[in-house]
Amino acid sequence: MEFSHIQGLDEEFVLHTYSRFKVAFTHGENATLYDTQNRDYIDFGSGIGVVSVGHNNPKLTQAITKQAAKLLHTSNLYHIQNQAALAHNLITLYRDNAPLPMRTFFANSGAEANECAIKIARKYGKQRNAYKIITLDSSFHGRTITSLKATAQEKMHEHFGPFPDGFVYAKDVSDIYNLIDSSTCAVLLELVQGEGGVCPLDKTQIQALASHLKQKQILLMIDEVQSGIYRCGEIFASKVYGISPEVITTAKGLGGGVPIGAVLTTLTDIFAPSDHGSTFGGNALSCAAGLCVLEILSQMHENGTLKETISYFDTKLDSLVAAFPQIFSHKVGLGLMCGIHTQNPNLLPNIVESALNQGVLVLKSGKGVLRLLPPLSINKDEIDLGFSRLESALKTL
Numbered sequence: 001m002e003f004s005h006i007q008g009l010d011e012e013f014v015l016h017t018y019s020r021f022k023v024a025f026t027h028g029e030n031a032t033l034y035d036t037q038n039r040d041y042i043d044f045g046s047g048i049g050v051v052s053v054g055h056n057n058p059k060l061t062q063a064i065t066k067q068a069a070k071l072l073h074t075s076n077l078y079h080i081q082n083q084a085a086l087a088h089n090l091i092t093l094y095r096d097n098a099p100l101p102m103r104t105f106f107a108n109s110g111a112e113a114n115e116c117a118i119k120i121a122r123k124y125g126k127q128r129n130a131y132k133i134i135t136l137d138s139s140f141h142g143r144t145i146t147s148l149k150a151t152a153q154e155k156m157h158e159h160f161g162p163f164p165d166g167f168v169y170a171k172d173v174s175d176i177y178n179l180i181d182s183s184t185c186a187v188l189l190e191l192v193q194g195e196g197g198v199c200p201l202d203k204t205q206i207q208a209l210a211s212h213l214k215q216k217q218i219l220l221m222i223d224e225v226q227s228g229i230y231r232c233g234e235i236f237a238s239k240v241y242g243i244s245p246e247v248i249t250t251a252k253g254l255g256g257g258v259p260i261g262a263v264l265t266t267l268t269d270i271f272a273p274s275d276h277g278s279t280f281g282g283n284a285l286s287c288a289a290g291l292c293v294l295e296i297l298s299q300m301h302e303n304g305t306l307k308e309t310i311s312y313f314d315t316k317l318d319s320l321v322a323a324f325p326q327i328f329s330h331k332v333g334l335g336l337m338c339g340i341h342t343q344n345p346n347l348l349p350n351i352v353e354s355a356l357n358q359g360v361l362v363l364k365s366g367k368g369v370l371r372l373l374p375p376l377s378i379n380k381d382e383i384d385l386g387f388s389r390l391e392s393a394l395k396t397l
């Protein structure tokens, strides 16, 4: 289909929830995408951190097609082999050999995973009438009514009230202590805010908060929808921080492009049958994808290729910041969740547009930060080409 035809149908028949770039992609190969005119692009965005093992990954394609030829879906009324195996693998990879019991719930998206986390917190606090959940300024937790209210960005709430009660917004980590009272059941936060500027929270501060909350019997719930599944160098950023939160939510990178969300919790008996559920969550197809993605990424983690890629990408970032001091001030981020602070946030849309024109896809984040989330499987040639195109784009500004 010609691009103009796609665009016409899209504008007439699809709700305008995104102001889209004028391009549509037809196929891809690892970190390279091709558009309707067969122009190639280096993908430093991964469909917002989703395409963790690259486009058209042959192993993932095979895992999905093999599963599709057997069974797609049966419902959670029955045992599901892939779901049981994926829950086991997620938890085993996360806690290494620690004997910490955990269980998993599978959903279809990040917002849904967070909804489940919020229900866990509410049920946990019910007996002592604790229902308040503290979240952080500039956070992002999703677009459903409740996860939107958990998102501490008042401008996003404008048209959609009334919202469920019980969300309290802290200005920063130290402000959380001021907001805790007897009705607090949980703190929900991202260790690296994907939409809020890609700046990792301070490790010592987070460890102190974690032990304070444990002592107060308040749940620590980490939203790893973007930071999880090896994006930050470990299966979860929580591991980099050396904390053991009661709840971890994840989604984006887990299915490598197949929709899936997951909640891991140490509160293994929080739910009884019918407390929570999902028609699609954890079906045979999405869990086949999750199993394959985890296998690929855990191997890359183990054999050192992920670490190598992170360090190579990081060196390129340093050179880019150094080469354009009039555009950038400094880099932020963790692992392959990268950001660069721009000197002039108003320039950010131009940078993204100009990068697209030069054949490299990059993302915006809040606070004037340019965000880069390449596939974790990106190779050196793709990194080199992406950065050289990004340089060309910056020179046109």
Ligand SMILES: *Cc1c(COP(=O)(O)O)cnc(C)c1O
Pocket (backbone or CB within 6 Å): 108, 109, 110, 111, 112, 114, 140, 141, 142, 143, 190, 194, 195, 223, 224, 225, 226, 227, 251, 252
């Ligand atoms: C993307 C994102 C979400 C929402 O995920 P959806 O799959 O779009 O519902 C929630 N939290 C964080 C940190 C995210 O990056």
